[in-house]
Amino acid sequence: MIAENLPALLVVLPLLGAPLCLLLGRGRWTWALATLISWALLAISIALLWQVRDGAELHYAFGDWEPPWGIDYVVDRLAAYVLLIVSLIGAVVMPYAGRSIATELAPRLQPVFFTLMLLCLAGLLGIVITGDAFNLFVLLEISSLATYALISLGGDRRALTAAYQYLIMGTIGATFYLIGIGLLYMLTGTLNMADLSVRITELAGSSTLHTAFAFITVGLALKLAMFPLHLWLPNAYGFAPSVVSAFLAATATKVALYAMIRFIYSVFGAEFTFTEMHTQVLLLPLAVAGVLIGSVVAAFQHGVKRMHAYSSLAQIGYMLIGIGLMSVTGLTAALLHLFNHALIKGALFLAIGALFYRLRDSRLPALSGIARQMPWTMGAFVAGGLSLIGVPGTVGFVSKWYLILAAVENGWWPVVVLVIVASLIAVVYIGRVIETAYFGQRPKDAVPVTEAPLALLIPTWLLVATNFYFGIETDLTVDIAVDVAAGLIGTSGGGGS
Amino acid sequence: MDWIGQYNYYVVFFLMMTGFYVVVAHGNLVKKIVGLNIFQTSVFLLYISMGKVKDGTAPILLEGEAIYSNPLPHVLILTAIVVSVATTALGLALVVRIKEAYGTVEEDEIREQEEDA
Numbered sequence: 001m002i003a004e005n006l007p008a009l010l011v012v013l014p015l016l017g018a019p020l021c022l023l024l025g026r027g028r029w030t031w032a033l034a035t036l037i038s039w040a041l042l043a044i045s046i047a048l049l050w051q052v053r054d055g056a057e058l059h060y061a062f063g064d065w066e067p068p069w070g071i072d073y074v075v076d077r078l079a080a081y082v083l084l085i086v087s088l089i090g091a092v093v094m095p096y097a098g099r100s101i102a103t104e105l106a107p108r109l110q111p112v113f114f115t116l117m118l119l120c121l122a123g124l125l126g127i128v129i130t131g132d133a134f135n136l137f138v139l140l141e142i143s144s145l146a147t148y149a150l151i152s153l154g155g156d157r158r159a160l161t162a163a164y165q166y167l168i169m170g171t172i173g174a175t176f177y178l179i180g181i182g183l184l185y186m187l188t189g190t191l192n193m194a195d196l197s198v199r200i201t202e203l204a205g206s207s208t209l210h211t212a213f214a215f216i217t218v219g220l221a222l223k224l225a226m227f228p229l230h231l232w233l234p235n236a237y238g239f240a241p242s243v244v245s246a247f248l249a250a251t252a253t254k255v256a257l258y259a260m261i262r263f264i265y266s267v268f269g270a271e272f273t274f275t276e277m278h279t280q281v282l283l284l285p286l287a288v289a290g291v292l293i294g295s296v297v298a299a300f301q302h303g304v305k306r307m308h309a310y311s312s313l314a315q316i317g318y319m320l321i322g323i324g325l326m327s328v329t330g331l332t333a334a335l336l337h338l339f340n341h342a343l344i345k346g347a348l349f350l351a352i353g354a355l356f357y358r359l360r361d362s363r364l365p366a367l368s369g370i371a372r373q374m375p376w377t378m379g380a381f382v383a384g385g386l387s388l389i390g391v392p393g394t395v396g397f398v399s400k401w402y403l404i405l406a407a408v409e410n411g412w413w414p415v416v417v418l419v420i421v422a423s424l425i426a427v428v429y430i431g432r433v434i435e436t437a438y439f440g441q442r443p444k445d446a447v448p449v450t451e452a453p454l455a456l457l458i459p460t461w462l463l464v465a466t467n468f469y470f471g472i473e474t475d476l477t478v479d480i481a482v483d484v485a486a487g488l489i490g491t492s493g494g495g496g497s
Numbered sequence: 498m499d500w501i502g503q504y505n506y507y508v509v510f511f512l513m514m515t516g517f518y519v520v521v522a523h524g525n526l527v528k529k530i531v532g533l534n535i536f537q538t539s540v541f542l543l544y545i546s547m548g549k550v551k552d553g554t555a556p557i558l559l560e561g562e563a564i565y566s567n568p569l570p571h572v573l574i575l576t577a578i579v580v581s582v583a584t585t586a587l588g589l590a591l592v593v594r595i596k597e598a599y600g601t602v603e604e605d606e607i608r609e610q611e612e613d614a
Contacts, residue, residue, distance in 0.1 A: 134576075141583075149587065161595060164588065164591045168529055168533060171537075171588075172533070182540065185570070186547045
């Protein structure tokens with residue numbers, strides 16, 4: 001009974017939990033409920049990945065309406081892989097949140113915070129699992145609306161303008177997506193992704209199809225913060241509460257990227273995307289510009305959170321380069337980095353959140369000499385930073401290695417150089433933080449602080465540990481990514497799922 | 498006389514670009530939300546227009562066989578309208594909070610305050 005309804009529970013559980021959190025009101029029960037739900041979601045995701053590990057595909061028809069009429073939830077390996085990362089981050093961040101927001105938010109806002117987190121989680125998981133293009137729009141908006149509200153909870157008043165800016169840009173993106181879906185429906189009369197992919201092949205050369213493709217990709221590019229559509233991202237990550245930054249940086253853009261991969265490869269097909277639309281001509285230069293500009297701007301930031309927001313922009317650029325390389329290895333690198341970057345940025349932002357918990361400030365001067373007082377927190381930051389740079393033994397190395405392999409395979413040496421140069425810039429900005437924290441002097445008037453509490457350290461170090469585990473034990477992630485990438489490119493132009 | 502048949506679509510794209518222009522060009526945060534609404538409304542019209550079947554009636558049960566319009570776009574747009582209302586509400590709530598925090602809803606004045614700070 002429960003086993004066959006797992007795909008639906010993945011969305012229904014947090015959706016039901018959200019109002020419950022609001023009803024439970026203040027106190028630790030809301031936190032306990034939200035944590036419990038996030039752990040249950042992780043368990044469900046693991047169970048789903050186990051069921052589809054040998055390439056099977058799970059279908060769940062909502063209300064027993066047969067697809068293509070009803071809404072179809074599809075779990076294949078790609079979906080299960082992304083579900084795992086989203087729910088893993090959720091399950092790590094939620095226990096952390098209890099302690100962290102206790103100091104950052106007024107008590108009356110705390111149940112609201114957990115309600116919004118669960119809604120956001122429901123939306124993100126739904127986007128990954130749904131096989132219906134319009135349902136994806138609805139879930140995209142559920143997660144986005146929750147995100148706007150979460151960002152506006154930040155303590156600084158600039159959090160409000162950041163949330164507003166994101167709301168405007170996010171809504172434009174979602175509406176673009178909606179226009180694209182409308183045009184596709186006009187052409188094909190279906191909203192089911194698998195059905196769409198079959199019917200689109202009959203429409204080669206249609207200019208409406210080209211328009212629909214453009215609207216959908218630009219809409220999703222806004223959501224995933226592709227350069228130069230990233231303007232909402234630095235402020236949003238910079239001024240949101242620490243937990244929210246960690247959660248969003250690790251999941252939101254990745255899920256939008258997943259939706260883009262789904263549309264490029266499963267719905268439109270790689271052949272249409274790259275030979276008819278020549279998407280790579282636009283995608284690759286923008287991705288390269290994103291990597292370079294994101295890295296350089298990050299090196300000049302004073303706020304550590306904003307620094308890592310710009311660094312996220314560069315990391316998204318890596319994933320888009322992987323897609324733009326148009327090969328199985330390239331897509332493998334993109335998928336690996338999607339998974340790995342979530343682990344890296346999750347760990348880094350949680351470490352920053354722990355610093356902020358004690359210092360109430362995460363700008364660079366405030367961190368001066370802090371490593372002596374908070375060695376474990378700074379240790380986690382350094383470990384996460386090494387992973388971001390791509391030191392062998394960490395996940396960051398694995399994905400960059402595959403990206404370089406893919407570029408060499410195509411003979412595109414400038415891309416190889418770019419990846420190495422951008423990694424060196426990452427050394428610079430991570431190094432600036434480390435230098436300040438380890439070799440700086442505590443200001444004389446500074447209040448002495450102690451190490452962050454265990455409630456914050458344990459989730460942070462858990463994510464740091466996954467960075468090293470998946471960096472050394474690469475079989476699981478690499479095998480899945482290679483198989484999925486081969487499958488996605490293999491099905492291009494053909495029958496889709 | 499093909500263009501008369503596409504009359505709806507001309508209206509849709511005129512509204513779409515008007516709304517988009519207002520969002521981009523206006524510095525007043527409330528006007529931006531108005532523009533966003535016009536932009537979204539144009540998409541609703543796009544969906545409703547494509548659901549129309551020539552000589553079709555409303556999609557309700559009638560005696561005998563009747564040609565009726567495609568009801569699915571209507572249902573989809575009902576959902577999109579709900580989303581749009583929620584977005585507008587949240588956007589306006591944010592504007593109220595911004596007004597409380599900055600004392601203005603003009604984008605350039607907010608920016609000035611940020612630079613002074």
